Amino acid sequence: MTLHRKLGQHELLRFLTCGSVDDGKSTLIGRLLYDSQLIFEDTLVSLAKDSRKHGTTGDEIDLALLVDGLEAERQQGITIDVAYRFFATPRRSFIVADTPGHEQYTRNMATGASGASLAVILIDARKGVLTQTRRHSYICSLLGIRDIVVAVNKIDLVNFSEDTFDRIVGDYVTFASELGFRSVVPVPISARFGDNVTQRSGNMPWYHGPTLLEHLETVDVTQDLAGKPFRFPVQWVNRPNLDFRGFAGTIAAGRIAPGDQVVVAASGKTSRIARIVTADGDLPSAEAGQAVTLTLEDEVDVARGDILVRPAERPPVADQFAAHLLWMDEEAMLPGRGYLMRIGNIWTPCSVTSIRHRVDVNTLEEHAARRLALNEIGFCNFSAGQAIPLDPYEESRATGAFILVDRFTNRTAGAGMVAYPLRRASNIHHEHFSVDKTARAALVGNTPMVLWFTGLSGSGKSTIANIVEQALHRAGRPTYSLDGDNIRHGLCRDLGFTAEDRVENIRRVGEVAKLFVDAGMIVLCSFISPFQAERRMVRDLLGPGEFVEIFVDTPIEACIQRDPKGLYARAQAGQIKNFTGIDSPYEAPEHPELHIRTAGRSPEECSAEVLDRLRAAGIAC
Amino acid sequence: MSSHTGTATLTPHLARLEAESIAIIREVAASFRKPVMLYSIGKDSGVMLHLALKAFAPGKPPFPLLHVDTTWKFREMIAFRDMMAEKVGMELLVHTNPDGIARGIGPIASGSALHTQVMKTEGLKQALDKWGFDAAFGGARRDEEKSRAKERIFSFRGPGHSWDPRGQRPELWNLFNTRIREGESIRVFPLSNWTEYDVWDYVLAEDIPVVPLYFAKERPVVKRSGTWIMVDDERLPLEPGERPQMRMVRFRTLGCYPLSGAVESTAATLPEIIAEMRVARTSERQGRLIDTDEEASMEKKKREGYF
Numbered sequence: 067m068t069l070h071r072k073l074g075q076h077e078l079l080r081f082l083t084c085g086s087v088d089d090g091k092s093t094l095i096g097r098l099l100y101d102s103q104l105i106f107e108d109t110l111v112s113l114a115k116d117s118r119k120h121g122t123t124g125d126e127i128d129l130a131l132l133v134d135g136l137e138a139e140r141q142q143g144i145t146i147d148v149a150y151r152f153f154a155t156p157r158r159s160f161i162v163a164d165t166p167g168h169e170q171y172t173r174n175m176a177t178g179a180s181g182a183s184l185a186v187i188l189i190d191a192r193k194g195v196l197t198q199t200r201r202h203s204y205i206c207s208l209l210g211i212r213d214i215v216v217a218v219n220k221i222d223l224v225n226f227s228e229d230t231f232d233r234i235v236g237d238y239v240t241f242a243s244e245l246g247f248r249s250v251v252p253v254p255i256s257a258r259f260g261d262n263v264t265q266r267s268g269n270m271p272w273y274h275g276p277t278l279l280e281h282l283e284t285v286d287v288t289q290d291l292a293g294k295p296f297r298f299p300v301q302w303v304n305r306p307n308l309d310f311r312g313f314a315g316t317i318a319a320g321r322i323a324p325g326d327q328v329v330v331a332a333s334g335k336t337s338r339i340a341r342i343v344t345a346d347g348d349l350p351s352a353e354a355g356q357a358v359t360l361t362l363e364d365e366v367d368v369a370r371g372d373i374l375v376r377p378a379e380r381p382p383v384a385d386q387f388a389a390h391l392l393w394m395d396e397e398a399m400l401p402g403r404g405y406l407m408r409i410g411n412i413w414t415p416c417s418v419t420s421i422r423h424r425v426d427v428n429t430l431e432e433h434a435a436r437r438l439a440l441n442e443i444g445f446c447n448f449s450a451g452q453a454i455p456l457d458p459y460e461e462s463r464a465t466g467a468f469i470l471v472d473r474f475t476n477r478t479a480g481a482g483m484v485a486y487p488l489r490r491a492s493n494i495h496h497e498h499f500s501v502d503k504t505a506r507a508a509l510v511g512n513t514p515m516v517l518w519f520t521g522l523s524g525s526g527k528s529t530i531a532n533i534v535e536q537a538l539h540r541a542g543r544p545t546y547s548l549d550g551d552n553i554r555h556g557l558c559r560d561l562g563f564t565a566e567d568r569v570e571n572i573r574r575v576g577e578v579a580k581l582f583v584d585a586g587m588i589v590l591c592s593f594i595s596p597f598q599a600e601r602r603m604v605r606d607l608l609g610p611g612e613f614v615e616i617f618v619d620t621p622i623e624a625c626i627q628r629d630p631k632g633l634y635a636r637a638q639a640g641q642i643k644n645f646t647g648i649d650s651p652y653e654a655p656e657h658p659e660l661h662i663r664t665a666g667r668s669p670e671e672c673s674a675e676v677l678d679r680l681r682a683a684g685i686a687c
Numbered sequence: 688m689s690s691h692t693g694t695a696t697l698t699p700h701l702a703r704l705e706a707e708s709i710a711i712i713r714e715v716a717a718s719f720r721k722p723v724m725l726y727s728i729g730k731d732s733g734v735m736l737h738l739a740l741k742a743f744a745p746g747k748p749p750f751p752l753l754h755v756d757t758t759w760k761f762r763e764m765i766a767f768r769d770m771m772a773e774k775v776g777m778e779l780l781v782h783t784n785p786d787g788i789a790r791g792i793g794p795i796a797s798g799s800a801l802h803t804q805v806m807k808t809e810g811l812k813q814a815l816d817k818w819g820f821d822a823a824f825g826g827a828r829r830d831e832e833k834s835r836a837k838e839r840i841f842s843f844r845g846p847g848h849s850w851d852p853r854g855q856r857p858e859l860w861n862l863f864n865t866r867i868r869e870g871e872s873i874r875v876f877p878l879s880n881w882t883e884y885d886v887w888d889y890v891l892a893e894d895i896p897v898v899p900l901y902f903a904k905e906r907p908v909v910k911r912s913g914t915w916i917m918v919d920d921e922r923l924p925l926e927p928g929e930r931p932q933m934r935m936v937r938f939r940t941l942g943c944y945p946l947s948g949a950v951e952s953t954a955a956t957l958p959e960i961i962a963e964m965r966v967a968r969t970s971e972r973q974g975r976l977i978d979t980d981e982e983a984s985m986e987k988k989k990r991e992g993y994f
Binding site for chain 2: 077078147148149150151152159161173174176177180181301302304305306307310312314315316343344345346355356357359370394406408409411463467468469471476477478481
């Protein structure tokens, strides 16, 4: 019996390799594949060709080139992206995530760690425990990896020294004691020559432990997911005809059988499992990891995103919670800015309300922070657009892991791990007053809304808004104007002009505008409001049609020429920092309700455009 | 896992792969406006189709199948395709690049690189645009090729179906980012974590129909560039003195017949194919002439929109 046929009979180990640049991760994986005889002859031919072109090992074949798959990676001799490799021995099948070492690719390392149950951390025997070693270990710990192999590589370059090995292992164990690992197993290896990778080395008689592969084949990383509380995230409602209504999904934890009572976690509605349907017939029971379709005994309202649980094991349901957040986007995370959150099968708007601290991934120290930049990790408070069933990440990934997505670019911007729900979420309830917005608006015969003027400083926002407000006022429409002057001198006196403060400024303006709309008024807001995300945030605060975005489009040259307050002159002289259009960006609206090009036109002509638009919407003015 | 009835024959490893793939396929149906499943008639497509049928039982998969026909597929493949579509009762869409036909593009006249670019890559993009699909399943596996090993399960494509390997979205846990804007799309690879062995083991365990070309049989072939090319029709020009000979051959991978090399083999049943793989010393793509055109050629083709 050769290796391959045993494949699949045995359990699978998913692990990742991490370590600093040039520690030999890719070489190690190449060695594992090569020694497991999983390299085919034609692959070897192309490898030999590649080695001569890009290799770093002279005339020998360069095993690292087996795994560095992207052109840029081979040219630069580094790993950029996580790559997945497959091999098997008679004892186990393996999926290896080969992850990059550079700090600028921390997000890719976290991606590899999110699906792994063990990490092989490489350390260069000549260099010992480095900053990167600490960072990778911390990220592994944060992502919930509990079993670690410390592979002290290039041991051949330190004369197979036992003292060096012992010193490095001692340093590592001391550092890692706070990271909550269940096992830390050190192995001295040479990936390039194969010592202690799959073959016991004759060069290190002092080492009596297992080879790396022996350890990977035998280490116990089982997580008893089936023994945990039942969690079934509904993925898809299967309704092929009127007689069948099933809830398809993968059991995330626990087990279930027909007749068992279940409850929809968010709504509290209960029923019993009627059938466990699969293409191969109904099952008498099912457990974590199985993709099934459940039917219920009662007609209960269940949709994608709902989670079925047992009545005695309901998770907390909250719209505010604390979580660790790894930021993965080039554009920094700003508290108050709106993102989309995916947790389980739920998509909901979400924002960070405060950063409790940022973790220095190299020293594990906690620092105050007002933003999270690419590859930074923070512990934050979150506010979501709806109440969500939540478990701590370490107890349940299905209800404790989430991603944040940028609302404009749709990039995956953050990865979160829930720590705990916040109590205030369950204790604050909205008061319901019997006199509402509709009643107030009807009393004065108004159509409440926000006219949001955005554009560069000096573009003419306030001038146009002023003319519009006069016309509305003459027509008997209750109005109110919010602009930089009446806001920044009072409500937002504590804020400056950094990106963080601009976000908070607009958040407050948005909330105030919403209250005025609630009071039945037409609110004219004139703010530079340079970021799409914040304008979107205000739009989302209001009802459909209540937010009218008006882009006052004046070329920056014209604004500089006008410069009514002398601000551009000072900004260009370096006396004002973070000035929009000079050293701070302006993101023009992509789809404003109204796009006013002011060039060569009077303020009266421009405001007439706004008034025409309002009349078209049925507002007499 | 204790409780399988119908899938009692699956090993825990295959059962886990099956469940993972079913979850991926359901996710697409739940998240996209108009998905489609690329059906290329090979064993991987066969497994993917089988998984789709399982994912939505007792209903049918809520998307059609799409075959991009280069007009150079083996005749047996086309017959098998039509038989399968009929059997599973799903809509089958077939598209052939009309510009390529007009220009007389083919693997022999134009060379493999241009043929693949025009008839496969361009043809696929035309088809996706023509029907407005926003998500397309492909049967590619990460163990096939180096640049595939780096690709996401939900792989984002920008306008014009472009792939930016360095700007891929991080993919954590099973929390797939399914958000796209108008003109963008997602390629989805439910078999990402399967190996060639897993595919054949699963075909055997689940009794999935595959094209007879995978099984050894006496076929008319000629030797070209060290591999056996089947003379599937009269369009393959014979070189002076070259005569087709009957050989026991089979195919490990299927594509356009002039580009698909056969291996000499006597494996005529699934267990024999699997036994043969145990001792195989060449990779399955070795018989594919299109991958060796140039270094990193797969990454290049994928950036341009190839599957």
